[in-house]
Amino acid sequence: MKDKFYHYIQQLQDTITSKLEAVDGLARFKEDLWTRPEGGGGRTRVIENGTVFEKGGVNISAVHGELPETMQAYFGVKDANFFACGLSLVLHPKNPMVPTVHANWRYFEMYNNQGEIVDSWFGGGQDLTPYYLFEEDAIHFHKTCKIACNKHHPTFYDTYKKKCDEYFWNTHRNEARGVGGLFFDYCKATNEMTMQNWYDFVTEVGNSFLEGYVPIVEKRKLLPFTQAQRDWQEIRRGRYVEFNLVHDKGTLFGLKTNGRIESILMSLPPHVQWVYDHQPETGSEEEKLLNVLKNPKNWINK
Secondary structure: OHHHHHHHHHHHHHHHHHHHHHHHOOOOOEEEEEEOOOOEEEEEEEEEOOOOEEEEEEEEEEEEEEOOHHHHHHHOOOOOEEEEEEEEEEEEEOOOOOOEEEEEEEEEEEEOOOOOEEEEEEEEEEEEEOOOOOHHHHHHHHHHHHHHHHOOOOOHHHHHHHHHHHHOEEOOOOEEOOOEEEEEEEEOOOOOOOHHHHHHHHHHHHHHHHHHHHHHHHHHOOOOOOHHHHHHHHHHHHHHHHHHHHOOHHHHHHHHOOOOHHHHHHHOOOOOOOOOOOOOOOOOHHHHHHHHHHOOOOOOOO
C-alpha cells in the first residue's frame, strides 16, 4: 500500500504542477530534492512571483525511521518505527479576489520491533480560504467535494465537511480559517471499509482537486482590485499564518520529527500584515466574509 500510494502522489504532483503553470502563464515551479538524515526525503516544488500565484508549493515526501519520543507519547506506544508519505499543497494568489487553497493527502504506517505493521491509516482533505466571498465559488468547491465523496459513501461529505469546519477553526480568534471543504484523519480498516477502499476514496478526492479549484481561479484572476483590498488580503493572511503555526497538526508533526523546515513553512505567504485591532466597516464586503467565518454554513442544500 505504501508503495502504491507514494507512486500515486508522485504522479499527482506532476499533474497539479503542470496545470497550475498553465493557469499562471508565466512562473514555473522550482524543484528541490531533499533527504532526511533519519530516513527518507521528498520533492518540493515552489512557484513564486507569477502573474496569478504570488507563492505556492506542491510538495511530496516519504519519511521513515524511529518514531520520536514526543510522537510515541502522542500515540501511546513505545519503541515504534513509522513510515509516512503524502502530498501537501498551498497556493497564495496575488489577486485578493482569488482564494487561497490548501490540500493534503497522506498515508501512515507504524511498526513493532519485528517490522510488522501494527497500525496504518489515511488522512487528508482540501479547504478554501477566500478574502472576498463569492458564494458561487464556495458552492462549486463544496459540490466538487461532495461528488467525490458520494462515489464512496453517502455520509462521507457531511461527516468530513463538519470535521473540516471543526479542524480549521482559529480558537484564539473564534473564527474559521476559510469556508471549509473536507478533512479526514485516522481512516483505518473496518468491516465496512478496507484499506483498498480508503485508498480509492482518498485518491478520488485528490483527483478532484483541480476541478474544484482551477475554475474559480480562471473566473477571478483578472478582476480589478484596490490597494485597500490588497491590504485586507494581507491582514487575513495573518490569520492563516496564526492557524498554521499554532494549531495545524501537520506543521507540528513535521517540526517534531525533524522535518525539512523549508518544506514545512512553504505554506506561509510572502506578504502579511498584522494591524492592531483591525475592524472592517459595517456592511462592507470584508464584514460579510467575517460573518460567514464566525458562523460556518452549509453551502449545499440537502
